[in-house]
Amino acid sequence: MSYAKIQELLGKDASYLLDHESKTISKDSIHLPGGDFIDRTFVESNRSIPVLRSLETLYSSGRLGGSGYLSILPVDQGIEHSAAASFAPNPIYFDPENIVKLAVEAECNAVASTFGVLSNVARKYAHKIPFVVKINHNEFLSHPAQFDQTMYGSVEDAWNMGAVAVGATVYFGAxxxxxxxxxxxxxxxRAHELGMATILWCYTRNSGFKKDGVDYHTSADLTGQANHLGVTIQADIIKQKLPTNNGGYTNINFGKTHPDVYSKLSSDHPIDLTRYQVANCYMGRVGLINSGGASGGESDLAEAVATAVVNKRAGGQGLILGRKAFQRPMNEGVELLRTVQDVYLSDEITIA
Known part of the structure; x- marks a missing residue:
């Protein structure tokens, strides 16, 4: 996809997103993505040779292979949001093979899903596309609904099916x-002992994170701290929602923060808010991938491209995008995923 097409999809926000120059945290402070990212950031760490090989497998696969960026298809919504809510719009994805086929056809770096989905097709596909097994989940069959994360299997099981990485969620604040x-x-x-990489879904969850009609679950300061806790437990990649505001600490009036977070280290621009998330991932030593969010229908393509532009220009490393792709016909899902990848392959879209 051409740069002109990306501009067209961004519409009135094209200049706002593509021409922004960040005056907060300097891009020179960020460990930026690139084909040598593993060598620059992980070789001197405690990660073993098998873990480095798994990380290199993730970063070297698919259309974005060798670029330092990631395009991952995550489909764990059959548990997180119920199978009906997830797959009724496109029932072919009740069949696990179609989930993996979508990731293969779109040339994603990896497919992330449940033990059940990936184990059902492991012998056919584990050597064709990297598997990321999501090892814990919420579930919505309890009544009243509970909001917790429960382990659904063992790291050893993920390793035995050929996975190169495991993923997990922590509800920070819960x-x-x-x-x-x-x-x-x-x-x-344990995953690192077995030579697998690790990806943490760093989500915030607490009813107290809403105040005066404003939802701070995706504020830059709270999600940034969630990211910082995630890298502390040695996640190799952080998954986070794109920030939508700031001031969670100050407006809810809890915890500890610093005025410079709001006056010097961030602004109200989405790229600067996301850069603060990157900074909390050890200044980009651990890659930040943002989630694609729920499907909104016809606006999905433009929204996905805008999210990719923000993530890339902030210093992030890609998108982990699911519902916008699999809740539509497969050919359209493939096209959407490839369009997002085009943002990361574009030399004209640079770090802000």
Whole structure:
């Protein structure tokens, strides 16, 4: 896709997003993506040779292979949002093979899904596209609904099906978060022992994070701290929602922060807010991939491209985008994923 087409999709926001010059955290401070990212950032770490090989496999696969960027298809919504809510718009994805086919056809770096989905097709596909097994999930069959993350299997099971990485979620801010932190930290340690990479879904979850009609679950300061806790338990890649505002700490009036976060280290521009998320991933030593969000219908393509532009120009490393792709016919899903990849392949879209 041409740069002109990207501009067209961005519409009235094209100049706002493509011409922005960040005056907050300098791009020179960020460990930027690139084909040598693993060599620059992980070779001197405690990651073993098998873990480095798994990371290189992720970063070297698909259309974005060798660029330092990631395009991952995540489909764990059959549990997180119920199978009906996830797959009724496009019932072919009740069949696990079609989930993996979508990632293969779109030439994603990897496919992330559940034990059940990936195990059902492991012998056919685990050597054709990197597998990321999501090892814990919420579930919505309890009544009243519970919001927790439960382990659905073992790291060893993921390793035995040929996965190169495991993924997990921690609901930072929730009452159960400390138990989840312990479980995931232990699972990530075991994954590294077995030579697999680790990806953490760093989500915030607490009813108190909403105040006066404003939702701070995706504020830059709270999600940034969630990212910082994620890299602390040695996640190799952080998945986070794109920030939509700031001032969670100050407006809710809890925890500890610093005025410079709001006056010097960020602004109200989405690229600067996302750069603060990157900064909390050890200044980009650990890659930040943003989620694509829910499907909104006809606006999905433009929204996905805008998210990719923000992530890339902030210093992030890609998108992990699911519902916008699989809740539509497969050919359209492939086209959407490839269009997002085009943003990362464009030399004209640079770090702000």
């Amino acid at each position: 009452q159960e978060s400390r138990r989840q932190l312990l479980e995931v930290a232990e699972a990530f340690e």
